[in-house]
Amino acid sequence: MxxxxxxxxxxxxxxxxxxxxxxxxxxxxxxxxxxxxxxxxxxxxxxxxxxxxxxxxxxxxxxxxxxxxxxxxxxxxxxxxxxxxxxxxxxxxxxxxxxxxxxxxxxxxxxxxxxxxxxxxxxxxxxxxxxxxxxxxxxxxxxxxxxxxxxxxxxxxxxxxxxxxxxxxxxxxxxxxxxxxxxxxxxxxxxxxxxxxxxxxxxxxxxxxxxxxxxxxxxxxxxxxxxxxxxxxxxxxxxxxxxxxxxxxxxxxxxxxxxxxxxxxxxxxxxxxxxxxxxxxxxxxxxxxxxxxxxxxxxxxxxxxxxxxxxxxxxxxxxxxxxxxxxxxxxxxxxxxxxxxxxxxxxxxxxxKRHKIAAGYFDEASFKAEVVNFLKSTFNENGLVKKIMNQQVYLNYELIREKKLSLEKITNELAHFIRQQKHMQYVFTRSQLESEGMTSYIGRLIQNGFHQRLSGDVVYVLAPSIISYGKKGSTHGSPQSYDxxxxxxxxxxxxxxxxxxxxxxxxxxxxxxxxxxxxxxxxxxxxxxxxxxxx
The missing domain is CATH 3.40.720.10 (Alkaline Phosphatase, subunit A)
Structure with a gap:
């Protein structure tokens, strides 16, 4: 008791x-x-x-x-x-x-x-x-x-x-x-x-x-x-x-x-x-x-x-x-x-910008068109991109296998192309994000947001205070400190x-x-x- x-x-x-x-x-x-x-x-x-x-x-x-x-x-x-x-x-x-x-x-x-x-x-x-x-x-x-x-x-x-x-x-x-x-x-x-x-x-x-x-x-x-x-x-x-x-x-x-x-x-x-x-x-x-x-x-x-x-x-x-x-x-x-x-x-x-601080706007529609055109002209194939959203490029695996193309070569070439575009800060490929050796701070943040099964094949990051948004109002989504x-x-x-x-x-x-x-x-x-x- x-x-x-x-x-x-x-x-x-x-x-x-x-x-x-x-x-x-x-x-x-x-x-x-x-x-x-x-x-x-x-x-x-x-x-x-x-x-x-x-x-x-x-x-x-x-x-x-x-x-x-x-x-x-x-x-x-x-x-x-x-x-x-x-x-x-x-x-x-x-x-x-x-x-x-x-x-x-x-x-x-x-x-x-x-x-x-x-x-x-x-x-x-x-x-x-x-x-x-x-x-x-x-x-x-x-x-x-x-x-x-x-x-x-x-x-x-x-x-x-x-x-x-x-x-x-x-x-x-x-x-x-x-x-x-x-x-x-x-x-x-x-x-x-x-x-x-x-x-x-x-x-x-x-x-x-x-x-x-x-x-x-x-x-x-x-x-x-x-x-x-x-x-x-x-x-x-x-x-x-x-x-x-x-x-x-x-x-x-x-x-x-x-x-x-x-x-x-x-x-x-x-x-x-x-x-x-x-x-x-x-x-x-x-x-x-x-x-x-x-x-x-x-x-x-x-x-x-x-x-x-x-x-x-x-x-x-x-x-x-x-x-x-x-x-x-x-x-x-x-x-x-x-x-x-x-x-x-x-x-x-x-x-x-009015106060002389580096900032600007990213034309996402034009960027998407340029990516599609680049891949078409480089690999002589149309339809290699399935989707571009959330600053990620999803590639068409079925077409790549069918045409016996190299996925690694496509992602590397694409990443290099994107790095040359205005307003880019970082670009990472799937193979980089799946590795354990990421040393940069931003790279680790991208890695933590990257799901191996669900995410895309190339991820890009815009420079600080560069946004894909209208000219008025605020937005978010970046790995920068303000977000x-x-x-x-x-x-x-x-x-x-x-x-x-x-x-x-x-x-x-x-x-x-x-x-x-x-x-x-x-x-x-x-x-x-x-x-x-x-x-």
């Missing part, structure tokens, strides 16, 4: 040392310097609470290219890079299916909450487990996992293969939170109830600056020629009447490209915590929250815009609201948070207070959380435990 009482006590003590809830927050397209640029305007309850009371890794980077949303979210939560987890881009050419595929697309499932065929989504293309999967396995599936994001891939990939639910926002004419049959046969009643309320319509409001616009000194002027803006409004200046502009901007999709998309995510996440009873028993639960709107806004207006500054000041308040609810519903000492980003972004090259350097903040139960300038990697987050929870590492993990973060 005493033995069983003692055993029960020890088990209870062990679980008491673990957080009841892990909250993994990803801010889509957050450069590290957004923490410092806007620091004076942040409240004490959002970003500053994490920094002042938690642990900040100031030299945190992605260790691979391409720095896109899909690979970013997968890498954060699996603890490994695309060469292992297989999410090599948002979209890529699948040589086995001979078509472009989407990282979260799955035609075997049905959408829930919408009739649209475009919402058939699941994590099946991700080849490894997440720490949330391992937590589910460790707790005999008693610990829950919920994923929330405006973007489907931002909800699905972090939550993993065993999640109880992943929910994302369908805009257009619907304005609904949706999911797929991968997670169950119907939406939970609380999600249906949430969709029936006016929470989404309420956000169709006027977007003006939170504070007087003349106080926004951490960004450029409001009226510039570096921003795309919304259709139907001649100038990209505040205020923006979202309800009036919605018709010409895909209806409820306009909320994604506004800070009120972040409000929707916070509202939904708080409701999920309440209705799913997250953090209410002895088994650790996980909620993954991805704020996608900063990415849409950054692409649209650029990283130096007033719109971005206002978005982050408002996001800071959203985080404060979320943390307050966590304090109330879970208990201040009962949860652990980490906050990071899936990638950064480049300054608008035309803006950089790899992002925030990493830990806070809560089991976390020390402090900071470090040691270089840390995106793949280190999941091993650290796994160690905190005392669970098995995900099955593809390659990162390290940041022991200096843990108490």
């Amino acid at each position: 005493c033995f069983f009482v003692l055993a029960s006590f020890l088990v209870s003590s062990l679980w008491a040392q673990k957080p009841k809830l892990v909250v993994g927050i990803v801010v889509d397209q957050m450069r590290f310097d957004y923490l410092t640029r806007f620091e004076k305007r942040y409240s004490e309850n959002g970003f500053k609470r994490l920094i002042n009371e938690g642990f900040e890794c100031k030299n945190h980077h992605y260790n691979y290219m391409p720095t896109y949303t899909g690979p970013g979210h997968a890498s954060i939560f699996t603890g490994t890079s695309p060469n292992n987890h297989g999410i090599i881009a948002n979209n890529w050419y699948d040589k086995f299916e001979d078509k472009e595929v989407y990282c979260a697309g799955d035609q075997k499932v049905k959408a829930l909450g919408t009739e649209s065929i475009k919402e058939k989504m699941s994590p099946r293309r991700m080849l490894t487990t997440t720490f949330a999967d391992q937590n589910r396995l460790h707790t005999q599936f008693r610990g829950k996992t919920i994923g929330v994001s405006i973007k489907d891939r931002g909800a699905i990939l972090p939550a993993g293969h065993t999640a109880n639910g992943a929910y994302w926002f369908r805009g257009k004419e619907e304005g609904q939170w949706v999911s797929s049959t991968f997670y169950g046969n119907k939406l939970p009643d609380w999600v249906v109830d949430f969709n029936e309320r006016d929470a989404v319509k309420k956000q169709m409001q006027s977007w003006n600056t939170l504070y007087p616009i003349n106080t926004y000194t951490a960004s450029g002027p409001d009226d510039t020629n570096f921003e795309n803006g919304y259709k139907g409004k001649e100038k990209t200046v505040f205020p923006y009447d979202l309800k009036k502009l919605a018709k010409k901007n895909n209806g409820f999709d306009i909320l994604k490209v506004s800070p009120f998309g972040n409000t929707l995510v916070t509202d939904f996440a708080i409701k999920a915590i309440e209705k799913e009873l997250l953090g209410q028993d002895t088994y650790t639960d996980v909620i993954t929250i991805s704020y996608s709107s900063p990415d849409y806004i950054g692409h649209n207006f650029g990283v130096n815009s007033v719109e971005i500054e206002d978005t982050y000041l408002r996001l800071d308040l959203e985080l404060g609201r979320l943390f307050k609810e966590l304090d109330k519903k879970v208990g201040k000492d009962n949860y652990t948070i980490f906050l990071t980003a899936d990638h950064g972004a480049v300054h608008v090259p035309s803006y950089l 790899t350097h992002v925030p990493l903040l830990f806070y809560g139960k089991g976390i020390k207070q402090g900071k470090t300038y040691k270089k840390t990697s995106v793949t280190d987050i999941t091993p650290t959380i796994s160690a905190l929870l005392g669970i098995g590492m995900p099955n593809g993990v390659t990162g390290n435990v940041l022991d200096f973060v843990l108490e």
Whole structure:
């Protein structure tokens, strides 16, 4: 009898040392310097609470290219890079299916909450487990996992293969939170109830600056020629009447490209915590929250815009609201948070050029035509290229075998040709990337993003601040520091207070959380435990 009482006590003590809830927050397209640029305007309850009371890794980077949303979210939560987890881009050419595929697309499932065929989504293309999967396995599936994001891939990939639910926002004419049959046969009643309320319509409001616009000194002027803006409004200046502009901007999709998309995510996440009873028993639960709107806004207006500054000041308040609810519903000492980003972004090259900084634009369409013509003229064969996308060239293996050509000679000749093109920084062949002797820093990043089965045959890297994009707005995807350097903040139960300038990697987050929870590492993990973060 005493033995069983003692055993029960020890088990209870062990679980008491673990957080009841892990909250993994990803801010889509957050450069590290957004923490410092806007620091004076942040409240004490959002970003500053994490920094002042938690642990900040100031030299945190992605260790691979391409720095896109899909690979970013997968890498954060699996603890490994695309060469292992297989999410090599948002979209890529699948040589086995001979078509472009989407990282979260799955035609075997049905959408829930919408009739649209475009919402058939699941994590099946991700080849490894997440720490949330391992937590589910460790707790005999008693610990829950919920994923929330405006973007489907931002909800699905972090939550993993065993999640109880992943929910994302369908805009257009619907304005609904949706999911797929991968997670169950119907939406939970609380999600249906949430969709029936006016929470989404309420956000169709006027977007003006939170504070007087003349106080926004951490960004450029409001009226510039570096921003795309919304259709139907001649100038990209505040205020923006979202309800009036919605018709010409895909209806409820306009909320994604506004800070009120972040409000929707916070509202939904708080409701999920309440209705799913997250953090209410002895088994650790996980909620993954991805704020996608900063990415849409950054692409649209650029990283130096007033719109971005206002978005982050408002996001800071959203985080404060979320943390307050966590304090109330879970208990201040009962949860652990980490906050990071899936990638950064480049300054608008035309803006950089105006200030005499080397930058520019890459004509991808012309480049593709030149590659095709070069191979045709060099090897007297048409059709040697299957696809060029994500700065990778996929060759036609069937034709090469049929014509008894040398694959090695073709890739070497092609790599040499591409190196001579304007705006190129590096070019690597498949054989180079499959070798173990890569010595250059950029080379190792490319190698970590190169999946032997799924990737192409020649990979090229553009020079810093050279992008294949429109002349307005910002983008990302490169191995340069403006895309790899992002925030990493830990806070809560089991976390020390402090900071470090040691270089840390995106793949280190999941091993650290796994160690905190005392669970098995995900099955593809390659990162390290940041022991200096843990108490």
